[in-house]
Amino acid sequence: MPADMPVKKSARSTKRRRTPDYVKSQRGVKDWREASEWLAWRDIEDIECITPDQAGVARGKMMPSKKFTSNTSLALPSAVFMATISGGYPEDGGGFAYPEDDGDLKLVPDLTTLSIVPWESDPTAQVICDLAHQDGRIVEFTPRNVLRRVISAYDKLGLRPVVAPEIEFYLVRKNPDPDYPLTPPVGRSGRAIGGGQGYSIAGVNEFDELIDDIYHFSEGQGLEIDTLIHEEGAGQLEINLRHGDPVELADQVFMFKRTIREAALKHEMYATFMAKPIQGQPGSAMHIHQSILNKKTGRNIFTNEDGSESDAFHHFIGGMQKHVPNALVMFAPYVNSYRRLTKAASAPVNVKWGYDNRTTAFRVPRSDPSSRRVENRIPSSDANPYLALAASLACGLIGIMNKIKPDQPASTTVNDNEIELPRGLIEAASLFEDDAELREILGDAFVTTYAAIKRAEFETFMEVISPWEREFLLLNV
Known part of the structure; x- marks a missing residue:
């Protein structure tokens, strides 16, 4: 050939x-x-x-x-x-x-x-x-199903919630002995990370290789990060996720927590989502942005056709103001969570709302009318994302169904005022059990199981003698 x-x-x-x-x-x-x-x-x-x-x-x-x-x-x-x-x-x-x-x-x-x-x-x-x-x-009492139950309640009204979580966390030095306090890690510069690095690009760059791994691990799993910033705390970072379906976003937070921990371990650090891991440093939050769509039209029900605020928008806020204190145990699930919720701090201890006011519990960010949303700033990053989303959306839904009116928006600093939230885990669990409307939406099986778990955790905590007790009581009482 x-x-x-x-x-x-x-x-x-x-x-x-x-x-x-x-x-x-x-x-x-x-x-x-x-x-x-x-x-x-x-x-x-x-x-x-x-x-x-x-x-x-x-x-x-x-x-x-x-x-x-x-x-x-x-x-x-x-x-x-x-x-x-x-x-x-x-x-x-x-x-x-x-x-x-x-x-x-x-x-x-x-x-x-x-x-x-x-x-x-x-x-x-x-x-x-x-x-x-x-x-x-x-x-009914497993977290993913609890969230689905809340979404189903919206669905029956022809509504579809849309959420966008923001998750804060700390990078800390490895600490195998729990008796010793956590300390900030050493960054690329060779120095221990200090505080006051809010939105600092240099602060992010201290952990370039670790953050690259977070991005690579996330990309490999089909998880999409919107933005990443350095927060105020020493070694404190925040990841923002794109808005979407609540179950899908809860899944992403669930997977991100695993991903970030694994990336940190690869670089000989811990990543912690404790609400208050380091004394004297800011706590870590999981802020939740929420809007509600009409399933038929796809329109944001928080906005009227002329661009003004709708009754549903105000009722959603009213429901959160009334019921979030009773659902706090789902946003602040551990004894440590309440160390973050203190006066004159970045974490709100009120149930006020306001326009672009970060001292309120419920902030309305600046946006186009079609993107009008309510940010719940109370949840801490130690919360189960499925349960935090379920609780936040349930409180707003109760407001819509019962046409609960909010108070006037706050335009000044309101986090120095009286604390309007439960001050501890036991009080929060009791309020949770007694809220019949929350129980109806979340399910009796879940409420009884979850409250029982929280009471048992509190009793276990009470068996531990803290350094504060040894410091101030040992020789003085």
Whole structure:
């Protein structure tokens, strides 16, 4: 055959199969067939099947990918979702009863959340799971289902909530001994990080390599960061997320917390979402921006057609003013959370609202009328994102349904005034249990379980003797 004569290719060789877009997608597939192809294309060996417990901690099981796609039944003990942060369990009472059989709950993978685990050395994927009873009924007291219940209440009214969380956290030096206070990390300059770095680009640059890893890990999971800034605290950063569906955004916060912790460990630091990790430094918040759309028209119901504020906008704020104090235990879930909520600090201790007023609990940022929204500044970053979003949206919904009117907007500093929130975990748990309207929206099973857990955590905390007691009581009383 002459060298310049073209060689005929077979039909099979000329029609190479194009890789479907869903296989190349970084996050989520529609069904099990797509999941199998997605995993095979990446040579995934293991799958982490995870779900958030009441604290927002990832619980679940790991298995080989072949077993995951072979219709294997997954389950976790129901007790996992009744445990305290320290691993204990509440006592029966107040409507709560620990199940005698401690039966299994089914893990139902939500394939739209399938993504890789970028920090693992072996090819590993992860998927967030919902919880169901063995007969298929929804488990009402698990966090993801609690949020879905609130979204369903909006849906029945033809409404769709849109949210955008902002999460603050601290980078600190590794501290294996909990008896010693946390200290700021050493940055790129070789010096320990100091405070007063709000919005400082140099402050962000101190952690360039770590932040690069956060971006790379996030990109690998299909998570999108809107902005990242350095906050006022020493080694305190904030990540802002784009607005969207509440369940999807709660999933992203859940995954971001894992991601940021793993990136920090890679650089020999801890990332902590404690509300008040370092004495004398600002606390860490999880601010929540909220707007509500009409499902049929897609219009923001906070704004009238002429661009003015709607009644629904004011009623939403009124509902938050009335019910957020009763839901505080979902925004400030630990004893440490209340150390952040102090007068004359950046965290609000009031239920006031105002236009672009950061001393109020409920701030209305400057925006176009179509983007009108309400920012809830009370939640701390230690809150379970599913529960914080559920509580905030539930309070606003009660206001819309009951047409609760807010007071006048505050135009001055209001965080030096009287504290209008519960001052501790036990008081907050009691107010939570007694709010019948919140109980109706969130579900009786969740309210009784969650309140019981918080009471048990408080009793565990009361067993610990603090340095303050040794300093001021040891030789003086």
